[in-house]
Amino acid sequence: MSGFNKNAKKDKFLKQFPEISIGNCDIESRFKINFSFFDDSQEYGSDFAGLEPGVLSDILEKIRGYTRHDLNYWRHRRCGSHGLKILADYGAFPTNSKFIHPKAVPHDVNWCRFRMENLSRLIGFTVPAKLESKKDCHPYDVNTFYLVFIDLHHKFYISEEK
Template structure:
């Protein structure tokens, strides 16, 4: 694998700096960076990993998550990573609140591509993936710019 050449005045990307930095275990404890958990994943609603693999979206979803792992979670909220707060009202969703997720969870979505979204909730620096939502049915909204 060829090393990328950085010109003297060119800044390295956050990802390149994080990968190059030699870390000890103590550097990783409570570092505040985005983390992912599958502890609350619901295999009964939304799609399964195998379905996203067949549609070639699983790799893109994993790359999306990987890119988030180099900065603190709270610094990355954007149009692509939105924290909704409460679970959507029943007239705005095709999902039901899973038993394994706390009632007071702060629900969020990470947009992957097209309508494909990763739905979960956030606690401190961890995104708990709960649903794979290929048709944006977790929080149904009016389409814009169509």
Template sequence: MSGFDNNKKGSFLATIPVASIELDDDTLTKRCKFNFSYFYKQQASQSFDEWDHGQLIKLFEKIKDYSNDSLNHWRKQPIGKKSGHVLEVYGAFPSNSDFTLPKHVPHQAQWGRFRLESAVRLVGFVLPSDYNNKFHSCGERYDCNTFYVVFLDKEHAFYKMERK
């Protein structure tokens, strides 16, 4: 009876899919990451406790969805029929902004934003592409597929567009 149980157990275990980062169809390496270590509250931005439960749920749902693809994917992904993309990387900190450049953000930062909905934005920076595959003196590799979140922008005040 125990041989039969082992065969049954083996057959059952064989039906369970095996996930591996080494499989050709695994997408772990292309998925972008979000880092909140540079998060900063200033007058024009909001802190998490200023967003209601529903707004926070939407934020984390978007972050979950955006984490399925690379930053480059989101740079190319258009927003509906409008001009612009889900992720816009502006480069320099915008001059027409209600925000002030934080001193703790590296000067190499390429500033940008993820569009969450309507006027709501997740503002932060990415590393310039010339840091791709380079190592810091600590021995860790720079990650050009990470979006470093600095501000929550509920009113589209980071990069103000002139009304036409």
């Protein structure tokens, strides 16, 4: 009788369906990236079409890896021989920058950058935590990174004389 309940075709069919659901995975903790403020018009920034396929592929692979965690996770992760943060917050737009604050980007955002390879950075902003739950409107998502610039030559925040 025990062989009666064994059905290889049924078992094979059921194994093709994922066991994970929205309720039992970590989807709520993964940060989102928004491209609606992307500015490819500035001299030191890069646009998607102008990137070599390998560079664009590397950027997308990094983004895919980064979005597996929340933004705070990356704020506390370090890399390189000097232990520099992978995601660093600048707060205001830096004064020592070759870039110009785009008019379309709100003035009161938290500017930050993701470290990529060597001098490459993804520059963007997040909504400051103090605005997360305003009573007079929908809550803002502080776990979204708004990409503004692709900075391949470290010209957004000039930290040292070359």
